[in-house]
Amino acid sequence: MSEITRLLIHGASGRMGQALLRLAAERQDLRVVAAYSRSQPAQRVIDGVPHFAVSELNGAPEFDVAIDFSLPDGFDPVLALCAQRGKALVSGTTGLSSAQNTAINDAAARIAVVWAANYSLGVAVLTELVRRAAAALPGWDCDVIEAHHTRKLDAPSGTALHLGAAAAIGRGDEPHYASLRAGDIVGEHTVQFAAAGERLELIHRASNRDIFARGALEAALRVAHQAPGRYGLAELMFPNL
Numbered sequence: 001m002s003e004i005t006r007l008l009i010h011g012a013s014g015r016m017g018q019a020l021l022r023l024a025a026e027r028q029d030l031r032v033v034a035a036y037s038r039s040q041p042a043q044r045v046i047d048g049v050p051h052f053a054v055s056e057l058n059g060a061p062e063f064d065v066a067i068d069f070s071l072p073d074g075f076d077p078v079l080a081l082c083a084q085r086g087k088a089l090v091s092g093t094t095g096l097s098s099a100q101n102t103a104i105n106d107a108a109a110r111i112a113v114v115w116a117a118n119y120s121l122g123v124a125v126l127t128e129l130v131r132r133a134a135a136a137l138p139g140w141d142c143d144v145i146e147a148h149h150t151r152k153l154d155a156p157s158g159t160a161l162h163l164g165a166a167a168a169i170g171r172g173d174e175p176h177y178a179s180l181r182a183g184d185i186v187g188e189h190t191v192q193f194a195a196a197g198e199r200l201e202l203i204h205r206a207s208n209r210d211i212f213a214r215g216a217l218e219a220a221l222r223v224a225h226q227a228p229g230r231y232g233l234a235e236l237m238f239p240n241l
């Protein structure tokens with residue numbers, strides 16, 4: 001086991017991929033050994049990091065953990081690579097199908113896997129608040145309202161679905177969802193509880209993708225050498241919640 005954790009970044013050319021590469025370069029405890037993007041034209045080295053096209057994924061160099069922020073179309077090959085190599089995977093790709101979710105559970109018999117719709121501490125706390133509010137407010141209307149940039153493809157967002165599931169645990173039924181796509185909004189989530197005469201709103205606003213990238217890098221460090229299993233973000237990162 002090397003002291004420096006070797007990272008493979010999948011989805012490197014994207015908004016999240018670029019944040020991950022920039023923040024990883026500032027750290028001494030990890031090193032990006034390969035960065036993959038769908039449309040990378042040819043193998044090349046950028047700031048000391050070898051970049052490849054995803055078509056070359058099977059020939060990836062040795063790594064300890066892969067971080068994936070791509071799109072559902074790209075998810076299966078990186079999960080397969082990690083399972084085949086016996087290496088951990090941290091993924092934040094949203095919009096995955098139920099079959100892909102089942103594939104994560106299957107892979108977790110062989111490797112350590114973390115998948116989370118949101119890697120920020122604020123949303124981890126919000127999730128707990130939503131669960132408690134939903135349990136305390138039976139019979140109130142519950143709506144999850146999310147806003148994101150116009151380039152986002154999935155709706156409702158993964159975080160909205162995650163918060164809705166937390167509310168459902170507290171109240172026994174799913175809330176309603178509303179999605180807005182406008183400008184360059186990084187990510188905003190409101191969980192609203194409403195009854196006659198009063199309304200409670202719990203809100204998280206992300207203004208910078210670094211919060212997600214930092215969370216994913218930390219999760220990767222923590223899970224890189226763990227035993228096989230599907231690890232929840234809260235148990236791995238925020239055990240005091």
Ligand SMILES: NC(=O)C1=CN([C@@H]2O[C@H](COP(=O)(O)OP(=O)(O)OC[C@H]3O[C@@H](n4cnc5c(N)ncnc54)[C@H](OP(=O)(O)O)[C@@H]3O)[C@@H](O)[C@H]2O)C=CC1
Binds near residue numbers: 012017069
């Ligand atoms: N869990 C969390 O905390 C967060 C999750 N997300 C999620 O992360 C994902 C990426 O977001 P974002 O960075 O904004 O998206 P971008 O569109 O900016 O980037 C997507 C990346 O994935 C690559 N890609 C696209 N299709 C494929 C494919 N079929 N195979 C392999 N690679 C592919 C793209 O390569 P190329 O450029 O060559 O097309 C690009 O590198 C989304 O699902 C988003 O919802 C985002 C923020 C936080």
Ligand SMILES: O=C(O)C1=N[C@H](C(=O)O)C[C@H](O)C1
Binds near residue numbers: 117148156188
């Ligand atoms: O695509 C995004 O940008 C984001 N996606 C995640 C989601 O679907 O919840 C997390 C964050 O809101 C940004």
